[in-house]
Amino acid sequence: MEMDLLIRNVCVWDDKPLVDIGIKDGKIVALEEGIDATATETIDAEGRAAIPGLVEPHLHLEKAFLHRRMPPVLGTLDEAIRVTGILKGKQERQDVLQRSRQVLDMAVSNGTTAIRAHPDVDLIQGLIGVETLRELQDEYKCLLDIQIVAFPQEGIIKSPGTYELMEQSMALGADVVGGCPYNELSWDDTKRHIDMVFEMAQKHDAPIDMHADFSDEATDLRFASAAYIAQKTIDTGYNGRVSLGHVTSLGALDPDELKPVIELLRQADISIVTLPATDLYLGGRNDKKNRRRGVTPVRALSEGGVNVAYSSNNIRNAFTPFGKADMLVIGNLLAHVLSYGTPAHQAAILDMGTVNAARAIGIGDDYGIAVGRQADLVILDTMRVADALLDMPSRSWVVKRGRITVVTEHKCTIHRHGCGCQDADAHDAKKSPAVAGKHA
Secondary structure, three states: OEEEEEEEEEEOOOOOOOEEEEEEOOEEEEEEOOOOOEEEEEEEOOOOEEEEOEEEEEEOOOOOOOOOOOOOOOOOHHHHHHHHHHHHOOOOHHHHHHHHHHHHHHHHHOOEEEEEEOOEOEOOOEOHHHHHHHHHHHHOOOOOEEEEEEEOOOOOOOOOOHHHHHHHHHHHOOOEEEEOOOOOOOHHHHHHHHHHHHHHHHHHOOOEEEEEOOOOOOOOHHHOOHHHHHHHHHHHOOOOOEEEEEOHHHHHOOHHHHHHHHHHHHHHOOEEEEOHHHHHHHOOOOOOOOOOOOOOOHHHHHHOOOEEEEOOEOOOOOOOOOOOOOHHHHHHHHHHHHOOOOHHHHHHHHHHOOHHHHHHOOOHHHOOOOOOOEOOEEEEOOOOHHHHHHHOOOEEEEEEOOEEEEEEEEEEEEEOOOOOOHHHOEEEEEEEEEEOOOOO
């Protein structure tokens, strides 16, 4: 068989021999040792490790790289919402496109092959986030699959007209109905917000992805809606089609209070997307000692059978002043936060950024390194899959639908003169990622 792409000598499983991966028409058609075939393009991985393409299930593009335009002073969530609200009112199309491209180019270079983006849909910035993402979906279609969430950051009930803008977003081609139920004025309004999100999703037969329970405490019911959402999911038959981001207030519950919520989430097959870079930065701001880590209880959720993924959330703005759209960096951070250092735990973190994240955005059935699956994968500049989070290595090759999209060339030469005198050492390192043309 003539292949489109043949990857030789690649480590897919650390406990098995190196294999070849044969790709044709965007799909993996062979995965075995010594494939006897020719190909239009061939990669010799030379024993390097391959993982499925990384997936960012929760990313804000139109708010990226705003960190120097109105620098925050306090670093709190309230300030981030206020500052970002002011800057949102000044959004301009070309500027949004330029900053969004910065994030997408970073993500592609770092091995991300799918993104679920959450543009704000509200009376402040209107539909500019959705409109620019629709353009970028086409521009980046050879490099990334981009899903668009119609996300009502400013609330629905307290911001009349937002629901209509969300409907317009769905008509423009948004893929997912979003929600922000905690940004309402009462628990009754929070419940109505959730109900309206489900109503719209059912009308469009679309999945749901809400920001929920972003708080250090669960005493205010607006920040304790996970159980209500889970029951609503079960009652409407939306099992497996709902994702929730943040959900940090679950960490404030006693184990006996947490257990029934986790069981409901499991029954509803809801995915929880933890956002450690943001949640660590903003959480626990009022703690005077033993400051909380501020992330959702990943260990308890995972052990309870809930699908848990992670994502970058924001890139360099008042919510998250750091970031470069690198899922391995975020995974390494999360592993430290969770004390996930054993080999099994490190493997679980890698799954959260790949297979779990793919499941969270509804692409799990055609995802992964297996025959018949879409050929989205990353070859890392390390020799073991288990070392991905340890080394956070360069992405030597990125493949999207069987097409090479990124190549990183490596040249590192160390010259040592004399008997170990560091002053005589010369170090030359080169890392030059080449991203394939977006319109190719």
